[in-house]
């Protein structure tokens with residue numbers, strides 16, 4: 001089978017893991033890199049062996065050689081670039097979040113249906129070895145019905161600055177940036193129930209604490225600490241139509257003793273901790289068992305997760321697999337995220353019809 005010819009749009013921080021995964025994939029020919037910043041696009045193209053560079057994504061999309069693209073740009077551009085790519089006949093791997101609003105998500109869904117092209121959302125944590133291992137236990141019914149989940153992604157210092165801290169371009173702070181990952185993970189494990197209501201709180205109490213020294217953190221390619229109009233903490237209780245519930249809290253900065261990543265799900269027959277490390281909790285012969293699956297990556301491994309996500313995308317492009325994180329999952333997620341922001345702004349629970 002011939003190689004899938006790929007272009008990467010957006011050559012900032014996260015593009016490195018996309019480009020590394022594509023460059024290492026024998027079924028891929030990396031053709032082009034595009035960024036508003038020509039030097040950045042050129043450097044990445046050279047580093048990863050792509051022949052062409054663009055500064056206008058429309059020109060990349062007009063290139064008939066390219067069959068598939070990764071969209072690694074600011075959140076406010078995801079919908080327009082993805083739709084234009086689909087309309088140009090390309091398959092799309094769009095970084096999370098799918099976009100900023102429910103209306104945008106519905107527009108992308110409509111474009112997927114109209115064009116018949118593939119769109120995979122970059123829910124990379126679904127591709128973690130710990131998650132895919134647990135999935136088999138869940139699919140075999142070993143946890144039973146999952147009725148509660150709890151997720152925290154708390155950074156004590158980690159506002160990436162630049163566009164991440166500009167709500168116009170990002171859509172918000174840690175909720176849309178980090179919350180999207182851990183909410184999706186729980187929701188995916190719970191069997192994607194429909195959201196019934198959300199109640200959330202957001203806080204802007206600590207700003208970005210750019211004055212703190214001696215602690216490093218993930219930064220946007222154009223890091224700038226001057227602009228920051230996003231929340232630094234969000235929490236929410238999400239209710240689903242099947243009666244299940246999910247409690248989540250996420251921060252860019254918080255007076256916490258250390259960073260915390262914890263994702264836990266609880267079912268009728270058993271529970272599981274996905275992060276910080278995979279454990280399965282069950283009972284047998286009147287005894288509670290904490291089971292530790294023996295796997296290479298009991299916690300999320302960044303590059304391995306992206307390698308698996310991109311290998312799956314390439315297989316989908318070749319018609320060998322069905323998209324694991326389709327556009328519909330982005331529409332439901334945007335309902336949840338935007339509902340939480342609305343709930344926090346209005347100080348009340350938001351109900352969905």
Ligand SMILES: NC(=O)c1ccc[n+]([C@@H]2O[C@H](COP(=O)([O-])OP(=O)(O)OC[C@H]3O[C@@H](n4cnc5c(N)ncnc54)[C@H](O)[C@@H]3O)[C@@H](O)[C@H]2O)c1
Pocket residue numbers: 009010011012013014015034035036037040055056057071072073074075077095096097122124162163177219220221222
């Ligand atoms: N899956 C993950 O774990 C993960 C982690 C980090 C970031 N991300 C996502 O990846 C995306 C990019 O984040 P990042 O950290 O790389 O940001 P970044 O600021 O480092 O890079 C973004 C790049 O996009 C370019 N860009 C913006 N608009 C463009 C346009 N219209 N055309 C061409 N280039 C354009 C910018 O010039 C910049 O180089 C975001 O959506 C973010 O949420 C995902």
